[in-house]
Amino acid sequence: MSKRNGASQSQPSTQSSPTPQTRRAAVVGANRLPFGKAGGTYSSASNLDMLTAALSGLVARYGLAGERLGEVTAGAVLKHSRDFNLTREAVLGASLSAQTPASDVQRACGTSLESTWSVANKIALGQIDSGIAGGTDSTSDAPIVVSxxxxxxxxxxxxxxxxxxxxxxxxxxxxxxxVPVAPDVAEPRTGLSMGEHQALTTRQWGITREAQDEIALASHHNLAAAYDRGFFDDLLTPYRGLTRDESLRADTSADKLTKLKPVFGLKGGDGAKATMTAGNSTPLSDGAATVLLASDEWAAERGLPVLAHVVDAEAAAVDFVRGEDGLLMGGAYAVPRLLHRNGLTLDDFAFLEIHEAFASTVLTTIAAWADEDWSQRKVGLPAIGEIDRSRLNVTGSSLAAGHPFAATGARIVGTLAKLLAEKKATQGEGPVRGLISVCAAGGQAVAMILEA
Amino acid sequence: MADMTEVRLTQVPSLGSLYAQALGRLAQTVMAMRPATALPQVRYVVDGVHADADQLAAYQQLLGEPGTDVLPAGYVHVLAFPVAMAVMARADFPLPLLGMVHLANTVEQRSPGRLGDRLDVRAWAEGLRAHRVGTQVDLVTEVSREGEILWRGVSTYLAKGKKLASAAPGEPGERPEAALPPVTGQWKLRADVGRRYAAVSGDRNPIHLSALTAKLFGFPRAIAHGMYTASRALATVGAPGDEAFRWNVEFGKPVLLPGTVTFGLAPAEGGGHTYAGWDARSGKVYFTGSVIATS
Known part of the structure; x- marks a missing residue:
């Protein structure tokens, strides 16, 4: 191996460790693959292939070849048992120093927001100076097991x-x-698929078909516009011939979305009122995404930029099994608690990134945020109010980009960090903040604040 | 109950042999044409019953119960109910064991049993009474540990078309249907659910095993065990914190296999939950019940 060991030798210490001073971890940059549609361009690529490709692109962009990083943490939701050391294998396949340690994490669709949080905390505590967080998922190469x-x-x-x-x-x-057994998309304790769960929540909150299609249309148009202005040029590595997300329909229209037939919430007496279609629900996808995090010093030493800092994060979970809340309503708890702890209001955020598992997930979450009675009763905090829709998912989100489960958090962190850096460059003084909310299976959600 | 004769069995009988015995008795009864008309005044007793670790694991995995050493209340039913079945399989039991319909089941769990506990089981029949379409009876099963009752189950069965002069008058008509709870789940039950529950419970009643054997008893296809649906509902609701609760179920239409059960639960007054399973298309109710904390 010609890879060099980038770290200096440490001396044995005779003193007890000092109490750590915390510092904010910096988002230096990010890299992902264009996301593929299930059974599409990446149908022969494995989770490991895609994670390695995304990681290699990041290493190349930031000149990290041979570098020993403090940690690489990533994961996959649909994971083969052979991939017990998925991230370490990806590190060995990328051109980082072979002495870079790696770990795997999993929090369903919140996986790479979780891995970002984990790496950022290690940097914040001074335990490491640099690290990469990421995630990968393939629905085309899903693990099939025997009965x-x-x-x-x-x-x-x-x-x-x-x-x-x-x-x-x-x-x-x-x-x-x-007969082989394919992974089930249904929640184990309820037997309902995520779409059927969200159909119940959609109805409960009275979300209309028109409002959902409006979110979907904005997602495609915003994502297409961001590609057109070259926003993703330094956030993507083309892969297997794909240069843009395979689910993106730049030419979609309200008319086209209106013509789609509902696919969830069809059973039972209310079936005729179903509103969730393939157009306003996230497609099954393949892809991988990574984020480079570091201390400010580590970035400065290498002449690397700091796009934004990780301020804080919060996870939440709801009791969907006993029907107390909708499966994907965790963000309605995580975000108010996170804002309350940081003494911030929605007005303090220039950008809001709410993962579009379904268009209606975005709508039910923001409806709950604005509902004073609900917030007091359920979260025990005042409602955080109405959002400014012009700040929401301004470069598109999962409806247009696709949603390889474990890759979505890192996609959003990279996108938001760059948006914040752009805004900071034109705005100048004062912090520019962004908020992320990602819902996940099992009634979970992760929220995070970034600041430039 | 006080003047019942205690009959001590050396072990919990196998349900398979009881069904075989009942099949034999079916032929005998037809021949004799003079069935008994009163409940046998016997209490069956089996001391020193132990849960089996492998069977417990298989039960927990099938029903979605936590994989701890605590015995789920539905598992205690599996463990102890064959003793009550042995009462029903007696030659002097006035109703035919095969073809009886499980109408309702109530379990009062005072304290949870654990793997390794030495459990004593007592079972008897009581409450023979008329029903709109036949005669019903309660099978009572008590499970105790070191003299203290942990678990008490009352299983109500109906013998259709069977009218006994000796039976007490029944309750008038059917109860009005309560409103269904909001949907919280959906069970897609495969054709083999009856066989799988039979494997963990030992209840190989032919109506649950295959379409062919179910047809012999007048069902178009195999039907799910009522206690499978009730026990899965209990697993979904979860036992209240200190594991002292009353778990109740009333069975409606049988669940034909394969089939889909729409499931819902709602908080109940006084703590706990009510639950129900139904067919979303036809609105037919398969079961309703509750899990209520008792301490």
Missing amino acids: DRLRRTLIKLSRAKTVPQRLQLLAGLRPGDL
Whole structure:
């Protein structure tokens, strides 16, 4: 190996460690792949392939070849058992120093916001000076496993000592046991898919089809405009021939969206009033995204920019199993709590990034934020109020870009950090802040504040 | 109950052998044409019953119960109910075991059982009474540990078309239907759910196993075990904090397999939850019930 060890040798210390002074971790830059549609351009790429490609692009852009970073933390939601060391394998495949340690994390669709939070905290505590956070997911190369009965039989078979024992085990199998099992998109405790859950929440909050289609249209138009002005030029590495997100429909129109038939919330007596279509719901996607985080000093030493800093983050979870809240309503708790702790209001944010799992997730979340009675009763805090829609997902979000589950948080962190840096460059004095809210399976959500 | 004869069994009987016994008795009863008309005044007792770790794990995984050493209330039913079935399988039991319909089930759990506990089971039949379309009876099962009752189940069964002169008058008509709770889940039940619950519960009643065997008893397809649906509802609601609760279910239409059950639950007055399962298309109710904390 020709990779050099970028760190100096440390001396054994005879003193106890000093109490750490915290510092804000800097977002130096980000890199992702254009997101593919399920069964599309990336259908032969694995999670490891895509994470390695995104990581290699980041390493190349910021001249990190041979560099030993403090940590690389990433994850995947649909993970093969062979990928038990997914991120470490990606590090070994990228041109970072082979001495760069790596760990895997998972918080469903909040995975790479979680990995960003984790790396930022280690930097904030002075435990590391640099790190990369990321995530990858492939719905095209999802892990298919054997049935429970076949798996148990195969394990017993490997322990069986005699031929009659083996034959007896095999005779116990039924044809149905041989059918492979694909990952289920349904919540294990309710049996409802994410879309069916959100259809219940959509109805509960009285969200209209028109409002949802409006969000979807804005997502496609904003994302297309951002591509057109070259916004993503230093945030993307083209991959397998793809240079833009495969789900992006720059030419979509309100007319086209109106013609789509609802796909969720069709069952039961209210089926005729269903509003959620393939146009205002996120498509299944493939892709990977990464973010480079560091201390200000580490970035300065290498002549690298600081786009923004990670200020704070908050996770929340709701009891959707017993129907107390909708599955994807965690952001309605995480954001008010985060703003309250930091003494901030919605007006303090130049940009709001709310992950578009479904257009209606955005709408139910902001409806809850503005609902005084709901906020007092459920969150125990005053409502944070109405958002300024002109600040919402200004360069598009998941409806247009796609949503490779574990990659979405890092996509948003990179996008928002660059938006904040751009605004800061023109605005000058005073902090420019951005807010992220990402909902996740299991009734969870992660929110984060960035500031430039 | 006081003047019941105690019959001590050396172990919990297998449901399979009880069904076989009942099948045999079905033939005998037809031959004799003079069935008993009163409940046998016996209490069956099995001391020193232990949960099996593998069976417990299989039960917990199938029903979605936490994989701890605590015995779910539905698992205690699986463990103890065969003793009550043995009462029903007696030659002098006045109703035919096969073909009986499980109408309702109530469990009062005072304290949770654990893997490794030495449990004593007592079971008897009581409350023989008329029903609109037949005769119903309660099977009572008590599970105790070191002399203290942990768990008490009352399973109400109906023998359709069976009218006994000795039966007490029944409750008038059907209760008005309560409003359904909001939807919180959807169970897509595969064709093998009956076989899978049979494997963890030992209840291999032919109506649950396959369309072919269910047809013999007048069902178009196999039907889900009522206690599977009730136990899955309990697992979804979750046992209240200190595990002392009353878990109740009333069964409506049978769930044909494969099939989809729309599930909902709502907070109940006085703490706990009510729940229900129904067919979203037809509105037919499969079951309603509640889990209420009792301490």
